[in-house]
Amino acid sequence: MTEARPLTISDLAARTGLRPDTVRYYERVGLMPEPRRTSGDHRRYDDLAVDRLQFIRGAQRLGLRLHDIRDLLAVRDTGECPCEPAEPLLRSRIAEIDAELDRLQHLRADLVAMADQLPSATCPDPVPGTWCPPDHRVTEGRCDACSI
Amino acid sequence: MTEARPLTISDLAARTGLRPDTVRYYERVGLMPEPRRTSGDHRRYDDLAVDRLQFIRGAQRLGLRLHDIRDLLAVRDTGECPCEPAEPLLRSRIAEIDAELDRLQHLRADLVAMADQLPSATCPDPVPGTWCPPDHRVTEGRCDACSI
DNA sequence: CTAGAACCCGGAGCCGACTCCAGGGTCAAG
DNA sequence: CTTGACCCTGGAGTCGGCTCCGGGTTCTAG
Structure with a gap:
């Protein structure tokens, strides 16, 4: 079976499309638990760590902030599905995105109007x-x- | 005439909806020229400074970055209309905004799909x-x- | 003349999510 | 055992656009 053989931090990073520094950063800010270490103090990971980082990446793809993702992970760590607390989070992100879309659309219209009249009139x-x-x-x- | 009477930095700030700190900041980063000073080293401004800050605010409203605004101001300072160099700037900002709108729209769709299926299936x-x-x-x- | 508001400056802090650095120590292939 | 790739830490730097601070000076109304 493909079990056991533990991953170094760069193995883990490579598997999740991150960099070792980023994994260490996630540990520092409380997204990743402290992993076990070799006698020489090197981090060693297992597949749960891969799973966790994929969760993080997935949540990030959905535009969630690390701060929120940390909360979801905390729920997930209790063994519960993080869906319940996730929904209001997602809804409020949607609202934020709507506001931003609105802002950008207005901005875009202004810019286009400005750019169009530039070569001539002003x-x-x-x-x-x-x-x-x-x-x-x-x-x-x-x-x-x-x-x- | 409403001439002469020079403005303190907070007069200027109040007229343009900024804060004194912001005006000093703009000076530091090269958007505002060094103004004249009283014998006690306090900044004194005239209406040109008001105009300049309004230009900056206007350009900011169009979503330009201070970096770009500085370039436009440099052109404007030669006595030329900054429109010529402004157009490609605006066009490229429009392209950036389009990319961002695109990203946000996809993101929004993903979030909605995710949020909708949360309470049930997963x-x-x-x-x-x-x-x-x-x-x-x-x-x-x-x-x-x-x-x- | 005096009080108190406003000003000066350089530098630090903030937000988020990394990214990079120096100056060491460790691991694993050959 | 050697070599070279990797890892460790804590802290600083990045981006943009401010905002705030402390300790000292100056301006101005009364």
């Missing part, structure tokens, strides 16, 4: 002056109300 | 195991391929 009179977002009207090469 | 067997993104099929409470 530039007749190369004078140092205010250069404004597109929702501020420009009169005679100058911005009316650039109070933001 | 949880029949509260065993510590892998908990995976929704595009990885789950068989008998376990994930087939959770290699990211």
Whole structure:
């Protein structure tokens, strides 16, 4: 069977697409438990560690923060399914993402409007002056109300 | 005329919705030129400084980074309209935003799928195991391929 | 003239998630 | 046993954009 043979930290890292430093970092911040060590103080891991790191990666892919992932892991460690506490977490991340999408869509629209009018209108009179977002009207090469 | 009477750093900050610390910070990083000083070494500003900070705020509103804004200001300082160099900058920011929107939309879809299936399926067997993104099929409470 | 608000400066701290470093020690293949 | 790849630690650095601090100085209204 493919049991036993313990993994070094870089074996583990390689299997999970991380770097050894990152694994040590996860240990420091409490995502990974302290592993057993060789007599020479080198970390040795088993497949549970691989599983745990994959859980972390999966949760990260879902846009969760290490802070939240730590909480889910704590639940998981009790032997319970982390789904129950995960759902509100996911819902609130969705809300955050919606807010960010909204912000970016508005921003994008502003940028496009700005970029489109740039080559033509605003530039007749190369004078140092205010250069404004597109929702501020420009009169005679100058911005009316650039109070933001 | 509303000329002359020079502004202290907090006057300037108040007029532009910033804090004095922020203005000093902008000076440190090269966005604002060194202003003149009183004999006691206090900064004194004029309306050009207000204009400049408004330009900075406007460009920030468009999602430009201080680094880029500094470049635009450098052009503006030559007396030229910063539009010419601004356009490619804006276009590349738009591309970045598109990439980010894309990422967030995928992420959102994954989160929703995950959150929707949480209360039901995945949880029949509260065993510590892998908990995976929704595009990885789950068989008998376990994930087939959770290699990211 | 005096009180108290505002200013000065350099540097540190914050957020998140790493990443890298130096200066050692250890492991395993040959 | 040697060699070279790997590992250890604690701490610092990175990115961006501020924000705050302490200890000292200056400005200004009354």
